[in-house]
Amino acid sequence: MIGILAQGGSGPVIPDFGGGGAGNSCVRDNGFFCWNWFQQNWSDTFQPRLIEHIELTVVALAIGFVISFAAALFAYRYKWFDFPFTTFSAFLYTIPSLALFQVLVGITGLTLATALIPLVTYTLLILFRNTLIGLQEVPDEVREAARGMGLTRRQILWRVELPLALPAILAGLQIAAVTVVSLATVAAFVYDHGLGSPIFDAINRGTFKTELIGAGGLAILLGIASYAFFAVIQRVATPWARYRRA
Template sequence: MAVLADAPPNPWFSWQYVTRNADDIRQALEQHVSLTLEAIAIAFVVALPLGALAHLRPRLAGPFLGTAGVLYTIPSLALFAVLAPYTGIGRTTVLIGLVAYALLVLVRNVLVGLQGVDPAVRDAARGMGYGRARLLFGVELPQAVPTIVAGVRLATVTTVALVTVGVVVGYGGLGQLMFRGFRSDYHAEIMTATVLCLVLALVLDLTIAAIGRGLTPWTRGTRGTRPV
């Protein structure tokens, strides 16, 4: 019986690389997670009042979305390079860029969610004596939660990918491993960082979706129901 030769090692996947560089991988992953979460948190804190203000004052919607759209169209490499001379090399520069890119998605979804509230619900609230502020915080924002959560999910997944570009200013999380792998032509390092980015994006997306379902318990009873 012929003896099969051992298969050559796969250059793209190496558990040996993972075990030998566990500390570097852990540090890069922690940096990536913290950058993503901090950027989304800051962008959400900025976007929520902007979207609400644009809803209350429709004439501001165009300028707000237009400004956010211009920031979104700037290439990430160019934006980080422009910011670096003023904000330095490192975390601050990357955070500013990430927040700028997340704003368009978040502001737009906040505004769309508020505008999409059923007019009958608004009329019923006004009939119950709700003022404009109470209507916004007590009726419109809760009704807009599913759309806002969808925007947060999209912005988060996008941010996970954009963090890697921060390597141009020396603070790119898993992008550091990718860049190092490209320079040394070490495929296993590139693939490890890529897989971790994908897993991180999936975990964050599912977590935010679960939080969204927890914030909107009234939507669960309508799923799977059919009109009689």
């Protein structure tokens, strides 16, 4: 398992804990966090890994959203579809991520697809449920007024129902984004990509603390940043929601 990572190739410069080559006592002693080393390796390790991580998250979230959104619209129109899709996505959600990555290696190999598929599956339940509930919670009288004024079914969906479901949809995206950011570190286990790579690398080399904490810390910051990002989007995109009464 670990061997897979060792073949990754593009890992950072591996410090020699005991030897004298590095000339940096912090690194030699495997200190808690060697700021110098982090800085030296920012541009060739941490920064590209961070960008990869963001890309992975965005792509997984986008695919997950397209699938769940379509499924939610379908389930909104045809109620029978709700139960099977909820069951299906809940089932996927319960599979341990490590196991799912491992199983997929046998099918899709050590590829981007193997990393992406589990990430996408973990977004489905929350995005589907939130979108569907957001639509279902549109007050009946609002829908009826829209119909009574001569909006077509499509106009009601796009101009009334979806805008009203937007806070729920964005809340779903917020949680899904944080989930994917954290799971994407595990994805490096099967595909040498994102902040998971330096984390596995650090463990593989005897738990090099600076690299572990540097990459792990960036992953945590990215999770917080994506949470904040959707909070801002919420506020800007749904100014009316602030006035909504309980």
